[in-house]
Amino acid sequence: MEMEIPGGTNESRLMNRTLYEFNGGVHPDEHKQVSTARPIALAPLPKQLVIPLSQHIGQAAKAIVSVGDQVLKGQRIGQAEGYVSVSVHAPTSGTVTAIAAHAVAHPSGLSDLCVSIVPDGADQWVEHASLDYRNMEPSHLRNLLRDMGIAGLGGAVFPSFIKLNPGAAQKVPTLILNGGECEPWISCDDMLMRERAVEILQGAAVMRFMLNSDDVLVGIEDNKPEAIAALRVAAAECGFPVEVIAVPTVYPGGGAKQLIKVLTGKEVPSGGRSTDIGVATFNVGTAYALHRAVNHGEPLISRIVTVTGNVHRPQNFEVLIGMPVAELVRLAGSVKDDTSGYVMGGPMMGITLAGDDVPVVKATNCILAQSPGLFPPAPPAMPCIRCTRCAQACPADLQPQELYWFARAKNFGKTQEYNLFDCIECGCCSYVCPSHIPLVQYYRYAKSEIWAKEKDKKAADQARERHEFRQLRIEREKRERAAKLAQRASAKPAEVASGSPEDAAAAAKKATIQAAIERAKAKKDSVTPKNVTDLPPEKLQEIAEIEARRAKIREIAQQPVDE
Amino acid sequence: MQTSPYIAEQTSVSIIMLKVLAALVPAIAAYVWLFGPAILVTLTLASATALVLEAAAVKLRGLPIKPFLMDGSALVTAWLLALSLPPIAPWWLIVLGTFFAIVVAKHLYGGLGNNLFNPAMVGYAVLIISFPVQMTQWSAPLLLAGAHLDLLQAAQYIFTGSLPNGIGLDAISSATPLDTLRTQLQLEHTVREITQLPIFGSIGGSGSEIVVLLFLLGGIYLWLARIITWHIPVAFMAGLWITGGLFHITDPDRYISPWFHLATGGVMLGAFFIATDPVTGATTPKGKLIFGAGIGVLTYLIRTVGGYPDGVAFAVLLMNIAVPLIDTYTQPAVYGHKKKGASE
Numbered sequence: 001m002e003m004e005i006p007g008g009t010n011e012s013r014l015m016n017r018t019l020y021e022f023n024g025g026v027h028p029d030e031h032k033q034v035s036t037a038r039p040i041a042l043a044p045l046p047k048q049l050v051i052p053l054s055q056h057i058g059q060a061a062k063a064i065v066s067v068g069d070q071v072l073k074g075q076r077i078g079q080a081e082g083y084v085s086v087s088v089h090a091p092t093s094g095t096v097t098a099i100a101a102h103a104v105a106h107p108s109g110l111s112d113l114c115v116s117i118v119p120d121g122a123d124q125w126v127e128h129a130s131l132d133y134r135n136m137e138p139s140h141l142r143n144l145l146r147d148m149g150i151a152g153l154g155g156a157v158f159p160s161f162i163k164l165n166p167g168a169a170q171k172v173p174t175l176i177l178n179g180g181e182c183e184p185w186i187s188c189d190d191m192l193m194r195e196r197a198v199e200i201l202q203g204a205a206v207m208r209f210m211l212n213s214d215d216v217l218v219g220i221e222d223n224k225p226e227a228i229a230a231l232r233v234a235a236a237e238c239g240f241p242v243e244v245i246a247v248p249t250v251y252p253g254g255g256a257k258q259l260i261k262v263l264t265g266k267e268v269p270s271g272g273r274s275t276d277i278g279v280a281t282f283n284v285g286t287a288y289a290l291h292r293a294v295n296h297g298e299p300l301i302s303r304i305v306t307v308t309g310n311v312h313r314p315q316n317f318e319v320l321i322g323m324p325v326a327e328l329v330r331l332a333g334s335v336k337d338d339t340s341g342y343v344m345g346g347p348m349m350g351i352t353l354a355g356d357d358v359p360v361v362k363a364t365n366c367i368l369a370q371s372p373g374l375f376p377p378a379p380p381a382m383p384c385i386r387c388t389r390c391a392q393a394c395p396a397d398l399q400p401q402e403l404y405w406f407a408r409a410k411n412f413g414k415t416q417e418y419n420l421f422d423c424i425e426c427g428c429c430s431y432v433c434p435s436h437i438p439l440v441q442y443y444r445y446a447k448s449e450i451w452a453k454e455k456d457k458k459a460a461d462q463a464r465e466r467h468e469f470r471q472l473r474i475e476r477e478k479r480e481r482a483a484k485l486a487q488r489a490s491a492k493p494a495e496v497a498s499g500s501p502e503d504a505a506a507a508a509k510k511a512t513i514q515a516a517i518e519r520a521k522a523k524k525d526s527v528t529p530k531n532v533t534d535l536p537p538e539k540l541q542e543i544a545e546i547e548a549r550r551a552k553i554r555e556i557a558q559q560p561v562d563e
Numbered sequence: 564m565q566t567s568p569y570i571a572e573q574t575s576v577s578i579i580m581l582k583v584l585a586a587l588v589p590a591i592a593a594y595v596w597l598f599g600p601a602i603l604v605t606l607t608l609a610s611a612t613a614l615v616l617e618a619a620a621v622k623l624r625g626l627p628i629k630p631f632l633m634d635g636s637a638l639v640t641a642w643l644l645a646l647s648l649p650p651i652a653p654w655w656l657i658v659l660g661t662f663f664a665i666v667v668a669k670h671l672y673g674g675l676g677n678n679l680f681n682p683a684m685v686g687y688a689v690l691i692i693s694f695p696v697q698m699t700q701w702s703a704p705l706l707l708a709g710a711h712l713d714l715l716q717a718a719q720y721i722f723t724g725s726l727p728n729g730i731g732l733d734a735i736s737s738a739t740p741l742d743t744l745r746t747q748l749q750l751e752h753t754v755r756e757i758t759q760l761p762i763f764g765s766i767g768g769s770g771s772e773i774v775v776l777l778f779l780l781g782g783i784y785l786w787l788a789r790i791i792t793w794h795i796p797v798a799f800m801a802g803l804w805i806t807g808g809l810f811h812i813t814d815p816d817r818y819i820s821p822w823f824h825l826a827t828g829g830v831m832l833g834a835f836f837i838a839t840d841p842v843t844g845a846t847t848p849k850g851k852l853i854f855g856a857g858i859g860v861l862t863y864l865i866r867t868v869g870g871y872p873d874g875v876a877f878a879v880l881l882m883n884i885a886v887p888l889i890d891t892y893t894q895p896a897v898y899g900h901k902k903k904g905a906s907e
Contacts, residue, residue: 026572028570028572029570107566184570257898257899267898267899267901268899269899270898271899343567343569345567347567347569348567348568348570350569351566351567375565375570377565380630382575382576382634383675383677384676385675385841386676386842386844387579388841388846392792396898396899398897399847399895402846402890418894419897422897422899427567427568430568431570431571432572432574433571434574434575434576434579435576436571438566441566444566
């Protein structure tokens with residue numbers, strides 16, 4: 001433990017930073033230099049922009065424009081809905097031509113609701129102004145950032161205004177800017193740091209103010225010496241203490257949890273947030289976006305994207321959100337002939353795109369053109385030999401071989417016991433597996449099955465509650481009706497004097513009987529569903545067959561796709 | 564559709580198994596140099612048998628033959644078994660042992676990755692229980708032997724049991740140092756007297772200690788190549804050495820130095836090549852330490868108070884049984900589950 005020296009200056013603390021290590025990790029070939037030879041280029045306006053309403057973690061934004069509307073650059077077109085959500089904006093001026101489902105970057109390959117805009121070429125800004133953030137009610141400032149669409153640009157796209165809340169302690173002591181960028185091929189953060197280090201730290205100044213932080217650390221992997229140098233120069237002149245730290249290059253060293261461990265020696269508690277241990281982490285791109293938002297009043301409408309892989313001129317571009325991938329790769333000298341597809345993100349955690357009409361979103365750090373030569377398909381999987389290379393490579397200290405075993409056996413309870421949900425899906429286990437088992441896929445499968453079960457259970461609980469309430473209501477209504485009927489029957493003799501008393505007595509009796517019948521019927525309706533116990537054998541057989549079919553479908557869905 | 568990760572390390576089960584085989588080669592070369600070429604016959608016969616049985620078993624199970632033969636696991640099993648057997652053991656002993664290793668211990672339990680017990684050690688255990696006489700006739704070190712067999716003569720002896728004219732079995736065979744120690748101790752000799760016998764070398768057995776040293780070096784190569792971790796070999800040797808040391812201190816005349824135990828029998832082969840079998844061993848770091856130490860202690864106890872001259876095979880099999888339990892109770896702390904400040 002380091003002693004806190006009373007009155008010690010920040011500088012003295014800067015001198016003796018011990019770096020820690022996280023367990024595991026891998027060293028894939030970097031391939032970053034191919035896209036760092038050229039400076040960041042501004043991508044021109046595309047013919048059409050497609051802006052998904054759900055680009056962040058949480059609830060999708062609600063469209064607040066209609067087809068045919070003229071919009072200005074930076075105008076809000078989607079309003080944040082619910083707490084975990086941010087707004088989306090028109091990246092340029094033009095006409096809204098559609099609000100419809102469109103292919104988006106999602107592992108499922110499914111479409112999602114998007115606003116299409118045809119630019120008018122004027123690129124005319126909506127009225128906007130810088131924010132006087134120091135003299136603002138903090139919650140008001142956070143709401144403004146929510147409305148400006150600021151979300152984490154490191155890949156998780158978590159709404160930043162939530163992380164910029166210092167909480168009950170009114171303070172998050174350590175602010176970390178993540179410039180790790182550990183995924184191979186990607187260099188957008190590297191180039192941003194080289195070219196816009198001052199602006200990144202201006203964004204950090206806002207974060208530091210909002211979080212009331214003492215320390216500002218910038219963690220950069222030591223394979224980016226230019227970025228480290230640029231930030232050190234900027235740090236010397238930014239007016240507040242910033243420590244720029246070169247961390248060892250090891251994938252996934254740029255993962256937030258791993259970087260926090262390396263810089264502070266602390267671990268984010270399982271299921272908790274980094275603020276629980278007094279740390280807030282933001283991607284350097286997010287800091288830059290925050291600077292643009294606060295000091296220029298610009299919402300998040302563009303980002304830096306690396307276009308690399310099987311393209312002729314790999315390069316980084318400043319791209320408007322909503323630009324189709326097809327037009328973007330054309331800027332990089334278009335793709336080579338043997339291109340087989342596109343990955344959004346890096347080769348370790350990226351997702352395959354459904355097509356090249358998919359638009360760039362806030363999460364798009366890289367478009368990686370694939371070819372069978374660059375990314376050969378994995379050989380057929382062999383049995384697991386429990387060599388535990390995966391366990392040695394796992395940065396979350398899990399036992400992937402056990403999780404694999406349980407996931408395969410659909411023993412999902414056990415997977416949870418072995419902390420399945422602490423898996424960050426970094427892919428290290430699959431990367432080192434000598435049996436070429438697609439381990440991460442098994443964990444994704446297990447997680448989704450568990451989520452589906454939870455959802456089913458919640459739905460069943462809700463349905464049961466609704467059913468019970470309905471039964472109660474029906475019973476009450478019948479009771480009331482019967483009572484009314486009985487009342488009317490007994491009142492009848494008084495009203496109709498000519499009626500015989502026998503009739504009246506019969507009617508009252510009838511009403512009572514009717515009420516009893518209805519009570520019995522209601523009771524019968526409310527008993528538990530009949531189809532679960534004491535079934536005839538043929539019924540059981542049928543159920544077994546249905547279950548087998550469902551299992552078969554699940555099995556097919558689970559099979560690795562490499563064959 | 565392909566999913567991430569899209570890249571992978573250039574590695575495979577075959578590469579791992581080939582490296583294991585390569586690590587055994589120097590020791591085998593020394594074996595040939597010091598004990599004659601008979602071991603080559605044993606190795607070849609065991610390998611051929613293992614490949615044929617593996618192919619048959621894989622075919623019967625309806626699996627593609629080529630990838631499973633190419634994985635090299637059957638060859639590793641064959642070599643480990645062959646190196647545990649007396650080099651001049653009869654052919655049927657080798658074939659029978661290989662059958663139990665490949666068919667019974669491996670494929671009847673579900674094949675590669677699913678067997679509970681170390682296949683080579685199951686083969687060895689079946690043989691030593693069933694054929695103790697044949698299993699204790701070892702080649703004499705060439706330095707001490709009255710006669711040498713060349714490759715053809717060795718093959719002839721192994722397949723037909725007939726020796727060239729004028730050479731008796733006594734001239735080419737001898738008891739192992741561990742065997743000798745056991746019988747001599749029963750004759751009330753002291754350790755000091757026994758170790759004067761020519762079969763004993765400077766630490767272990769004459770000649771065999773060189774082979775053992777090369778197993779150690781091969782094992783260190785496997786560690787450097789990251790095929791194995793240090794846990795099991797170190798714990799195995801430490802368990803054996805400490806237990807042996809305690810006995811030795813109490814009565815050095817009766818209990819030989821723990822260094823002798825490390826340098827004889829199947830300890831080095833067992834520590835680096837057999838106990839480290841990933842399929843049948845413990846998987847967690849702490850579990851590997853317990854697993855290895857358990858084998859070390861049991862090996863010593865079986866050698867010293869048990870009924871067999873060497874105890875590595877039984878110790879490994881006994882600890883194999885305990886693996887699921889060990890693994891369950893030695894799960895390492897997962898990121899974010901450790902106590903606050905534990906790493907500081």
